[in-house]
Amino acid sequence: MSRPGLDARLAALDRASALGAGRVDPTVEERLAAIAERAHERRGLAGDHTVVGFFGATGSGKSSLFNAVVGEELARAHVRRPTTSEPLAAVWRPEGSEQLLDWLEVRDRRTPHAALAGDPELSAILLDLPDFDSVEASHRAVAERLAGKVDVLVWVVDPQKYADAVVHAEFIEPLRTHGAVTAVVLNQIDLLGADDVPAVVHSLGELLRADGLTGVRVLPASARTGQGVDEVRDVIARFARARIARTKRLEADLDALAADLPPTSTARLPKSLGATLVRDLGRSAGVDDVATAVGRSYAKRAGQVTGWPLTSWLLRLRPDPLRRLHLTSGGPGRDGRDPDLHRTSLPRQSAAQQALAGRAVRSYADAAAEGLDEGWFAAIREHADEALRTLPDELDRAVARTSLGARGSWWWALVGIVQWTALLAALVGVGWYLAAWFLPLAGLPAPTIATVEGWPVPGLLVVGGVLLGILLGLAAQAIGAAVGAARRGRARRRLSAAVARVVDERVVQPIAAERARYDAYADALRVATAGR
Numbered sequence: 001m002s003r004p005g006l007d008a009r010l011a012a013l014d015r016a017s018a019l020g021a022g023r024v025d026p027t028v029e030e031r032l033a034a035i036a037e038r039a040h041e042r043r044g045l046a047g048d049h050t051v052v053g054f055f056g057a058t059g060s061g062k063s064s065l066f067n068a069v070v071g072e073e074l075a076r077a078h079v080r081r082p083t084t085s086e087p088l089a090a091v092w093r094p095e096g097s098e099q100l101l102d103w104l105e106v107r108d109r110r111t112p113h114a115a116l117a118g119d120p121e122l123s124a125i126l127l128d129l130p131d132f133d134s135v136e137a138s139h140r141a142v143a144e145r146l147a148g149k150v151d152v153l154v155w156v157v158d159p160q161k162y163a164d165a166v167v168h169a170e171f172i173e174p175l176r177t178h179g180a181v182t183a184v185v186l187n188q189i190d191l192l193g194a195d196d197v198p199a200v201v202h203s204l205g206e207l208l209r210a211d212g213l214t215g216v217r218v219l220p221a222s223a224r225t226g227q228g229v230d231e232v233r234d235v236i237a238r239f240a241r242a243r244i245a246r247t248k249r250l251e252a253d254l255d256a257l258a259a260d261l262p263p264t265s266t267a268r269l270p271k272s273l274g275a276t277l278v279r280d281l282g283r284s285a286g287v288d289d290v291a292t293a294v295g296r297s298y299a300k301r302a303g304q305v306t307g308w309p310l311t312s313w314l315l316r317l318r319p320d321p322l323r324r325l326h327l328t329s330g331g332p333g334r335d336g337r338d339p340d341l342h343r344t345s346l347p348r349q350s351a352a353q354q355a356l357a358g359r360a361v362r363s364y365a366d367a368a369a370e371g372l373d374e375g376w377f378a379a380i381r382e383h384a385d386e387a388l389r390t391l392p393d394e395l396d397r398a399v400a401r402t403s404l405g406a407r408g409s410w411w412w413a414l415v416g417i418v419q420w421t422a423l424l425a426a427l428v429g430v431g432w433y434l435a436a437w438f439l440p441l442a443g444l445p446a447p448t449i450a451t452v453e454g455w456p457v458p459g460l461l462v463v464g465g466v467l468l469g470i471l472l473g474l475a476a477q478a479i480g481a482a483v484g485a486a487r488r489g490r491a492r493r494r495l496s497a498a499v500a501r502v503v504d505e506r507v508v509q510p511i512a513a514e515r516a517r518y519d520a521y522a523d524a525l526r527v528a529t530a531g532r
Contacts, residue, residue, distance in 0.1 A: 003530045006247055009254055010039050012527035019521035023375040028261065035257060038149065039250045046100035048123040049093075050240040053146055056156035057133040057167055061187045064223035065156055066090070066128040069233045074110045075128045085130060085139060087146060092116045092240075093123040101125070104149055117237035124240040132171055147171070148253075151245040152181045152236070158188045162204050168211050176212030177255040180248045183219065183235050184208060190222040251530075258529030262373070264522035269515075273367055274508060278500045280360035284353040285395035287495045293321035294406045295488030301408060302480030306415040308473040309423050322406060327399070349392055361388055361507055368511045376518050383510040391506055398498040404491045409483060415476050419469055426465025432458035 004012070017032040024032070056062035063075040070090045088108045091097050092115065101109055106127065116122045129146055130139035147153065155172060175182070186204055189197050201218045208216055219235065221228030239245045282288075297320050304315045349357065365384035369377040436446045436458075450457040 009528050012524040016524035035253050046097050049097050050245045051125045051150045052152040052236050053127040053150035054154050057161050058131045060156045060158045061223050062156040063128050065187050068223040068229045070112045071114050088128040090126040122240045151249045152239050154183045156185045156187050173211040178252040179213050179216050181245050182216050185219045185221050189220045190225050277360050277364045278503050282496050282499045284357040291488045291492035294404050294491035295484040297322040298406050298487045299480045299484035305412040306476035308469040380514050387506045394502050398502045402494050402498045422465040422468040425461045429458040429461030
């Protein structure tokens with residue numbers, strides 16, 4: 001798979017910088033923004049000019065080498081300029097370079113008389129910079145600032161300090177990804193014996209490879225004798241002639257970012273975590289209590305309608321479990337209350353229920369944030385805490401809005417009619433007997449007691465009506481309990497679905513959006529760093 005181009009990488013860096021704002025470590029956020037800003041600024045300035053910086057420690061002969069490469073005494077060394085305190089620019093073909101030099105904050109600008117490497121078409125800026133190991137903090141700050149801005153880095157070292165651990169650890173090694181735009185000059189080889197130069201060059205090359213700079217050639221040179229100066233000048237000319245150093249430098253900055261950033265996470269949440277979250281929040285919201293109330297309410301109302309009329313009225317003395325909770329059998333609006341404005345009468349969450357809800361939401365958030373940086377973890381935890389502040393009332397309203405499906409059944413009316421018919425038959429039989437007993441006392445003729453197969457009809461009416469009512473009531477009670485249990489299960493499913501919708505809106509979606517933002521950040525960062 002080919003690496004994306006610089007345009008695509010910088011666009012991805014912009015996305016990563018925007019998405020990571022307030023989430024990633026402040027130093028990383030600052031670095032993302034700085035690289036993006038520097039890249040866009042550099043690409044908008046003097047595309048024809050290649051900026052080459054000479055970096056070196058005190059005593060490396062950097063300014064003398066600068067003069068030798070330029071071919072004239074632009075940088076005053078020794079007596080008149082004992083240390084390089086301000087950057088100095090040698091500008092070949094200065095037309096159009098003003099804005100670039102202003103961006104580099106280089107005020108001292110000189111135009112050499114001779115063309116670079118004898119080629120009048122080359123546009124280049126060569127900078128002689130302050131010593132990066134200077135005791136003056138301002139000098140070091142200038143060198144560090146311009147090390148982040150020049151297109152080509154030329155490290156000038158001397159035989160005495162070329163192995164200095166500070167030079168390698170603090171300056172060369174952090175720019176190890178910039179090998180394509182780096183050159184290293186071993187200056188002052190005139191201080192070495194001719195037989196010693198190859199050994200020192202080899203030793204310096206080994207140190208550079210240990211720093212991570214592979215494929216960088218060490219150029220031995222002497223500004224005093226002129227030995228190797230032409231080779232240094234030719235390397236700078238090749239960079240200027242190719243006109244790709246600016247692009248290579250920006251790509252190297254992005255590669256350095258890739259090398260320093262921690263790997264991004266790609267873990268996904270198991271679906272079981274969402275089911276566990278809904279289950280636990282349903283428990284904390286009293287779903288089981290409401291579902292149980294639905295089953296009991298159904299059984300109670302079924303008993304009132306289908307039970308033996310002489311005893312079923314006692315059930316009316318017991319409060320309806322649903323109405324005690326300000327819930328109705330049919331759903332929202334049945335009792336004239338707006339569920340969006342009123343709570344149910346479910347008791348406020350107990351400490352145990354609050355702990356269950358808090359543990360469920362935070363566990364889900366922690367699982368969603370696992371492997372993410374602290375800033376992303378904090379953002380997801382903030383969503384979880386915000387959800388916990390609103391969830392109790394939201395879940396209560398969801399319960400109040402849910403159609404619980406506890407309405408009466410068609411068979412109630414049929415059983416009720418049979419019950420009253422049976423009771424009426426029993427009353428007719430009782431009345432028949434009473435008439436037969438009491439009418440003669442009043443001097444009236446007694447009604448005839450009819451019989452069927454020898455059984456008195458009034459007795460059959462009484463016994464049959466009472467037995468039918470009791471048996472039918474018991475059967476209806478069993479059926480009501482079974483149907484109530486089924487209604488309880490259906491109510492639990494509906495309530496769980498309502499809870500799931502609230503949980504999805506208040507917990508899952510905000511956290512998923514944060515995860516999606518992180519995933520987009522990670523994808524953008526992978527493109528910006530060329531998939532490293």
